[in-house]
Amino acid sequence: MDREVEIFRRLLVHYGPQQWWPAETPFEVIVGALLMQQTAWRNVAAAIRSLKAAGLLEVRALAAAPIPVIRRHVKIAGLYRTKPRRLRSFCRHLLLRSDGDLERYFDRPMEEVRADLLAQDGVGPETADSILLYAGGHPIFLVDAYTIRIGRRIGLFDGERYGAVQRHFEDRVPRELETYREYHALLVTHAKTLCRPDPRCDACPVQDLCDYGIRRKRVHR
Numbered sequence: 001m002d003r004e005v006e007i008f009r010r011l012l013v014h015y016g017p018q019q020w021w022p023a024e025t026p027f028e029v030i031v032g033a034l035l036m037q038q039t040a041w042r043n044v045a046a047a048i049r050s051l052k053a054a055g056l057l058e059v060r061a062l063a064a065a066p067i068p069v070i071r072r073h074v075k076i077a078g079l080y081r082t083k084p085r086r087l088r089s090f091c092r093h094l095l096l097r098s099d100g101d102l103e104r105y106f107d108r109p110m111e112e113v114r115a116d117l118l119a120q121d122g123v124g125p126e127t128a129d130s131i132l133l134y135a136g137g138h139p140i141f142l143v144d145a146y147t148i149r150i151g152r153r154i155g156l157f158d159g160e161r162y163g164a165v166q167r168h169f170e171d172r173v174p175r176e177l178e179t180y181r182e183y184h185a186l187l188v189t190h191a192k193t194l195c196r197p198d199p200r201c202d203a204c205p206v207q208d209l210c211d212y213g214i215r216r217k218r219v220h221r
Helices: 003-015 026-035 041-053 059-064 067-077 083-098 102-106 110-118 125-135 145-154 162-170 177-193 211-219
Strands: none
Touching: 003 177, 026 041, 026 083, 026 102, 026 125, 041 067, 059 083, 067 083, 083 102, 102 125, 110 125, 125 162, 125 177, 145 162, 145 177, 145 211
16 A cells, blocks of 8 residues: 555544535635635634625625725735735636636536636646635645645655645545545644644654654654
8 A cells, every 4th residue: 555545544543534625615715715825724714704794705796896895804814915806806707717607617627627727816736726626626636835844754755846746646545536635634734733843753643654753763762
């Protein structure tokens, strides 16, 4: 069995299902992904609550809203000069492409949707793949800084290029939507809980699969 599959199995046993992304609708996932850049989730969650309370958490409402109005509700998520404009622009793109119908928008080959997402202002690979995976239901392995930190520390790969890391996991982990969703969420949880910049290897459920963890254990014998 590939280490990658066993790592997933152990993390799932250790932390339990993460049931990420916390959102009521696919559109809420999209808004969250667009606001997530360079901020903490608690700030994104606060911005979404504010948009929802104002009746703005809807494609047409955001597409028509003045930038100062959007800014007032999402300012807590940071980048207040760029995020409101990008959010409105993306909603207008959804209206233009599929009349705001997300099911129709995502009902295309994954690579076609991904190219469409990446062509939008402020949407990079991580944001595009977040939207594909959690809003669009497309099985694509989502990579972030936590994925790279853990993978390099374990010794799965030694680079940090997004596409190369993504292919590494997709070549070794069955292409299943729920598996990819859970794997990403578990890696985030693991990076925040144990595999931090100063890792707690003694409590790690995958220490014996980790090059760094094995070396550290030998040193402390």
